[in-house]
Amino acid sequence: MADPMLLNPADSVVVLPARLPAGADPLGLGNPLSKTVSGGHKIARVAISSGQPIYKFGQVIGHATQDIVAGDHVHSHNCAFSDHSRAYEIGADLAVARAAIPVMAPRTFQGYVRENGQVGTRNTIALCATVNCSATVIRRAASEIEASGVLDAYPNVDGVAAFAHSTGCGMASSGRGIDILDRVLWGHATHPNVGAAIFVGLGCEVMQIARMQNKAGGGDRISGLTIQATGGTRATIDAIKAKVAELLPQVNKASRSPCPASALKVALQCGGSDGYSGLTANPALGLASDRIVGLGGTVILSETPEIYGAEQLLLRRAASADVADKLLALISWWEEYTRMNGGSMDNNPSPGNKQGGLTTILEKSLGAVAKGGNTPLTAVYDYAEQITGTGFTFMDTPGYDPVSATGQIAGGAQVLCFTTGRGSAFGSKPAPTIKLATNDTLFAAMPEDMDINCGDMLSGGVTLDAKADQIVEMILATASGQQTKSEALGLGDNEFVPWQIGAVM
Incomplete structure (x- = not known):
């Protein structure tokens, strides 16, 4: 049986490396476990009085809610959340942290270098819903594209990803909520692992597709359409598939190189x-x-x-x-x-x-x-x-x-x-x-x-x-x-x- 692990000399608990049955006495203190305790759990290495802090990693992890005898299992039945020290020493370990940066010989990987200098690890076509109302059409389009086998002819394309979500409307048109959604959608559409992106909206939502189109400016890497203007659900699925088919040859031109x-x-x-x-x-x-x-x-x-x-x-x-x-x-x-x-x-x-x-x-x-x-x-x-x-x-x-x-x-x-x-x-x-x-x-x-x-x-x-x-x-x-x-x-x-x-x- 492996010995319990003491992680810091200041700790009042040790960690069991493996499951122990009732009756085991891992610390040899004459206080056997009253029930089976799984590996990864804690036992007290010293007596801890009710109300006292409990230490692991040299830090307080809670306080004892009852007296704990050395060798007892320590968990939610006798340890509870407590406030922690706010005596922050900002920058106290900065010199040590700087010394922890290892000197490394340069390494490379085979990545995709984009026109803007970004480097990708994948080459995906992204379908980005601006609102929950367009979630089904992008998911259906991505599924039909994958099932059709058309991607087999484009070995440098890693697939079509549908980024659907449950918001985009019924929300304030300004403020942190819409700003976050904006950053998430734009961050995925312009991600270095994305070769091209299509924004798909309903047409009347708060997160208007024009917001993304204005950011995109010209170019073929980012495009957009709405269900209402395209003619409904099935017409939009077909339009997305047609646009992806148009994009595939260009996206497939990307190739990996040492980065x-x-x-x-x-x-x-x-x-x-x-x-x-x-x-x-x-x-x-x-x-x-x-x-x-x-x-x-x-x-x-x-x-x-x-x-x-x-x-x-x-x-x-x-x-x-x-x-x-x-x-x-x-x-x-x-x-x-x-x-x-x-x-x-x-x-x-x-x-x-x-x-x-x-x-x-x-x-x-x-x-x-x-x-x-x-x-x-x-x-x-x-x-x-x-x-x-x-x-x-x-x-x-x-x-x-x-x-x-x-x-x-x-x-x-x-x-x-x-x-x-x-x-x-x-x-x-x-x-x-x-x-x-x-x-x-x-x-x-x-x-x-x-x-x-x-x-x-x-x-x-x-x-x-x-x-x-x-x-x-x-x-x-x-x-x-x-x-x-x-x-x-x-x-x-x-x-x-x-x-x-x-x-x-």
Whole structure:
């Protein structure tokens, strides 16, 4: 039996690397477990009195709601969410963070260089609905095109993606809500992984198609039509198919060529997290993120509710006071947003997260921020805002994976890395998703969904460095066209979910 893991000398808990039956005494303290406890869960290494803070990763993850004896299982029955320290030391670790940027030999991948200098990892035709009323026609058109076999004659085209959603009308014609939708739609239509895009509207919606056409100006890469002007549902489906047929020869002319790894923007995501997430996949992805930064590229952490309680770790390596102020403003906004809607920041973790060993949002966040590695936080962006800088960056998004990933991709991410412990059937378009399993059991249970197993860091002695190297190689291979598991399954269309903010009218 592997010994329980002590993650920081200051911790009052240790983590079980594997499931233990009732009666086991992993610490040898004469206090056997009263019931079976799954791997990834915590047990107390010292006695903790009711009301005292509980430490993991050297940080407070909650407080004891009753006296806890050394050797007891520590979870939601005896540990609860509590406020965390706001004694922020902004920039205190900046020098250490700068030293954490590794010196890397230049690397390349086989990408698509666009006329505007952007570099893509896929070459997709995008059908973008401006309103829910045009969702069916773009989905039907994409399905009929794929089923027809016409794409077989165009090997450099990676498919037709239908970006449908449930908004675009019944909303204010100005303000943050429509601005977000505007950024998401425009970000996908002009994404470096998109060779051409067609906007499709109804005609009378709030998100008028003219808004996008005015942005597009001239050129053939972006076009648009409406159902009302085209003659109805079936006529519009046929018109979309005809336009795609017209576009295919031109889009197919794109070809891959060597591109510097510095052109990469990699989105960082986690979903279905468990007690192993902060021990295996997230730290490994964090070290891989450092290496992408060392190559001159960009990594994008997000999910603001899932850094809550760990924001001090980011603030300590903020590159400037302006970056820190932006992050703090987001934390304040989310606290007010959840209060206004009758919720709490601790409504996250989910039931599945808790079954996997995560007790409070403070604990979950400490593991989640590990995906961001150790380099300076160089910028903070609004949801779906274009990522213009390099290095380790942060984008404000909800913790809900499809909404979060949609914003990151709209911001320009060409590849997405997604860690999961419980298992997640997630994929994304036009940027492919690489899935990282936190444990052996998941990797064996969902082999068609998982690209990389990080469980062997515990079971097989694979080092953090070796796993980070494996992740970087997978990112470069995926950027060069290697298909991911989620792509092979056809996932991605239904995971396009723009963040809806504001009154539905």
